[in-house]
Amino acid sequence: MDGWNGSFLVPLDGELFLIRISDGLGWKHLSMSNAQKKVLPTWAAMSRAKDLFFADEDWCCQFFPAKEDYVNECEWCLHIWMPLDEPLPHPSIVLV
Numbered sequence: 203m204d205g206w207n208g209s210f211l212v213p214l215d216g217e218l219f220l221i222r223i224s225d226g227l228g229w230k231h232l233s234m235s236n237a238q239k240k241v242l243p244t245w246a247a248m249s250r251a252k253d254l255f256f257a258d259e260d261w262c263c264q265f266f267p268a269k270e271d272y273v274n275e276c277e278w279c280l281h282i283w284m285p286l287d288e289p290l291p292h293p294s295i296v297l298v
Contacts, residue, residue, distance in 0.1 A: 235279040
């Protein structure tokens, strides 16, 4: 693996997932899809992937872009994002 760039088949909770991770253009980016069936990854699977590829103290997010900027190249894939050069803005912990 070069930096945070690679593709992996990862077994999680009885399912096999294709995970791609990269660190280009100032962002660490994880994309995840079920390698066995056409279903979105569950919250539990996404949370486990976050634990595997990000540090415990990292704040990460999923984005919901404006309709005009929306792109969907794989309808069964979800993403986790984290900026590399600055902290991710986030609400007070009492709101989370």
